[in-house]
Amino acid sequence: MADTDLLFLALFIFLPIFLLMFLKLIVRPRPVKIPIKSRHVFVTGGSRGIGLALACQVATEGARVTILARNLDQLEEAKTSIRLSTGIDVAIVSVDVCDFVAVKEAVESAGPIDVLICNQGVYASCELENQDIKEIKGTIDVNLIGSFNLVKAALPGMKNRSDRKPVSIAFMSSQAGQVGIYGYAAYSAKIKRRPPLTRIIATSSGAMQVEEVVKKALNGIKSGSFFVPCNFEGFMLSIGTAGPAPQTSYLMAFIEVISVGVIRIVGLCFQWTWYGSIEKWHAQQKLLD
Template structure:
């Protein structure tokens, strides 16, 4: 079955980790893909792995002019975007009193403003088509607090708020807006976080892994494919009654 046959799906941060897993499932479901990211070589490698109809756009989602150019290029290549997955994100930790304004602003720009800009650019095409799916990859940090990541938590809470507000605004337009909120997930981003924890605390990376894994009641990390399965379900035609939700993929943590 290819339930997304004929649909154009754009995934940001699509070259690795959760974004790559999402792109693979959407392609398997029949969607035409635009992969968006900052590294053309990494995007090209991902496109070769996927095969099929894949378009690439190199873009920094925090830059409005780049977002407008990228969305225009994607629509020129594959038509209006029917499915937008705002996956691009970044995490950085710092005690609150050591959190500089630059870090605060960067977390907001990458994790919240980027989704705002991409959604504004893609939404007119969805409205014209009369059908759309917007899925924002938030985090359990959008549903609860964690120490030392106040800026990240604030940004992800903001993304969940944006999701809920836009879902109501678009409720009668046949466009759904949802958030998927993973817990700690086996990605390169997690490995970077573990290295920083080990460096700052003097513990080994293995010890840091164990501590973070125990925050999940299943005592493990989430797999990118598990997050992708939740995203795919929200993009399917049969999920039209589901909107404004923030779905945790975290083994029961939230």
């Protein structure tokens, strides 16, 4: 009996240590720091909301900043806003990210980029059956194809810089990764147009202010992290969907390995709560009918 207890104790102690050592050996890429000061940071969707706040923050930290958006008037307002709050001028570029030729010309004229933040994004606050197919295609063009256009245009300059310090390409995720972000009028207006069930499910997650998102996102970019969750739900989602994704921290890899099963249970609990809310809503609608 004593030998059995000793064996279990040894497994309990040595198995996690062995796993940590193994992960430290195999985890790639190695950790890297992305400097911001005196470097060129290019922010898309930079005329308002999270993009504007990111541009303002990196300008404060000493970066040379270029912001890109479609609306020139909003870009001018954003430039003035950053100058008034920081005393720093930023460059502005009015381009549709869906137009690769225009994006390529804009990126080349801006000069080699050290940190590219793809923050542009659109979405429709309505049920799919009520959404126009052109709007669906427009969402894919801006959110997905637009990001491909930006990266393809920026990569040659990023690879051929004389400054050999580490560079970064960051993609601001959908609400799946950052649940409940509040920050500007256009977003608030879309919240009001949300389908009732979407509003019910969204209220199950904590809201975040733009400043919180910017701080966590920028810290994640500077630390070279592959996933940069901004709240607890996003953290769980990053673990649950890690799969074969890169991981720079062997300690974080250890957490992913030992907790993925638990996170799956937590995810199912979220689903159980959401289905309960849906069933309750449908029952209320039947009474109203």
